[in-house]
Amino acid sequence: MTVPLSRQVGRLRVLIVVDVATTIAAALFMLGIYLMVLPDPHLLALTGLVALSGVAMACGLAPLERGDVRGAVVWWAAANWAIALVTATVATFAWPIPMLAALLPAVLATATATGRELVLYVVTSLMVCTAAILLGVLQDVTGLSAVTPPGLQSTILVLFTPPLVAMVGLILLQNSLRLQAALDTSLRVTNELIEQTEELRRSRARVVAATDRERRRIERDLHDGAQQRLISIGMGLAAATSMCRTDPRSAIAELDALRRQLHVAHDEVRSLAQGVYPPVLSEHGLVEALRSAVDRYPLPLTLDLGAVGRYPRDIEAAVYFSCVEALQNAAKHAQPTRVRLAIGTDQQTVWFEVRDDGVGFDGAVPNRASGIVNMRDRLGASGGDLRVDSAPGHGTLVRGTVPVPDRVSGRGGPPPRGSA
Known part of the structure; x- marks a missing residue:
């Protein structure tokens, strides 16, 4: 999970401020010791270096104000590493404090860096931490540790080790x-x-x-309808051919009847083809296809059709057949007095609504009716969605949306207020 930049900046700002405050407090404490207890020049030099490191840490707040987390961490880490090495060299007895200061950047980097940058922070922190321990244990070049009273050494460790431990623990807890x-x-x-x-x-x-x-339905319709009619026409043509030699008048009458049957067969095939994919949809688009589909709708119907333009075939088919399915469901099950169909565009979507004032149903109960499932599957195949809102006695609203690419042609817009 990526931490929002504002939150990350806020956490890092608090950490830098606390570290700067701790460092300045340490410098003031050492200055007081120099003035009142131990006037050693090495202690005064260490006090100045600690104060400078605090100033360097505070410089990390400047890039942080610009949102530059990486730059702020670099300033802060470099200051911690520097003061860890200096303190371990000058005041060897305080090596636990620089050890913790050296580890702080590695702990923080787990939340602010990745990849090679994270590895660099961790490796550098471990190297500085090891160096601080070795400098504190194996040498006393300045002699400051030898002349500092043991009670004062313990006091310094007790005062400044817990804040650093708390910062390490806090960062680990946050991570x-x-x-x-x-x-x-x-x-x-x-x-x-x-x-x-x-x-x-x-x-x-x-x-x-x-x-x-x-x-299977198409096969059955073809077999029981057009195919049987064509077979009958073929047999009638054979009979008419025979009658042409013996009874021309009857043959002419038979041919007239066969021509009427051929028109019926043509209408059946065309109706079947329109059920698969209406030609008017591919030729003229959604608006005209829906006008044609509701031409013989059995209920009072209000149309609110926006200029939705043209879209890819699968999107137009999904919207068209979903609208037809919703209208059929309203006519079959809702018992409405009026039905309203609206389609339009909304930024990068095509939407439709079918609303009726019928009996409704409990919309809180998942509805697995085949019609609703079919619409949801059709729209889902194109990345769309279907919402059904209903309540007993308050009608039903079916709303579908489909995301669309750039229009093939035409201009879209909100649907007009009037009805068609």
Whole structure:
């Protein structure tokens, strides 16, 4: 999980301010010791260097104000490493304090850096930490540790070790909480992806089953309708051919009847083809196709059709057949007195609404009616969504949206207020 920049800047600002305050307090404390207890020039030099390191840490606040987290961390880390080495060299008895100061950048870098940059921070911190321990244990070049009273040494360690330990612990706690939040988010996203994958699998299975049912319906309609009629026309033509030699008048009458049957067969095939993909949809687009589809709608219908332009074939088909399905559902089940159909565009989506004033149903109960499932699958295949709002006695609103690319042609816009 990526921490928002503002939150990251805020946390780092607090840490730098606390570290600067601790460093300046240490410098003031050492200055007081120099003036009242131990007037050693090495202690005065160390006091000045500690104060300079605090100023260097404070310089990290300037890039932080610009949102430059990386620059702020570099300033702060360099100051901590420098003061750790200087303190361990001059005041060897205080080596636990520079050891902790050297580790601070590595702990913080786990939340602010990645890759090679993180490795560089960790390796440098470990090297400086090791050097601080070795300098504190193996040498006393300045002799400051030898002349500092043991009680004063213990007091310095007791005063300044806990704040550094607290800063290390605080950073580790924040990183742990951040990691836990990232893991929780990842788990939630994974579960959502699993659910979406399962729904996609079920949707594909339904699409396959619906395709098989549609293919069987077309085969049945062709076999029982147009095919039988064409066979009958073929037999009639054979009979008319025979009658042409013996009874021309009857043959002419038979041919007239066959021509009428041929027109009927033509109408049946055309109707069947329109159920698969209406020619008016491919030729003239959604608005004209829907006007044609509702020409014989059995209920009072208000049309509110915006200038939606042209879109890819799959998107137009998804919207068209979903609208037709919603209108058919309203006519079959809702018992309405009026139905309203509206389509339009909204930025990068095409939307439609079918509203009726019928009996409605409990919208809080998941509805798995085949019509709603079919619409949801159609729209989902194009990346769209379907929402059904209903309540007993208050009608039903079916609203679908489909994201669209740039229009093929035409201009879209909000639907007009009037009805067509």
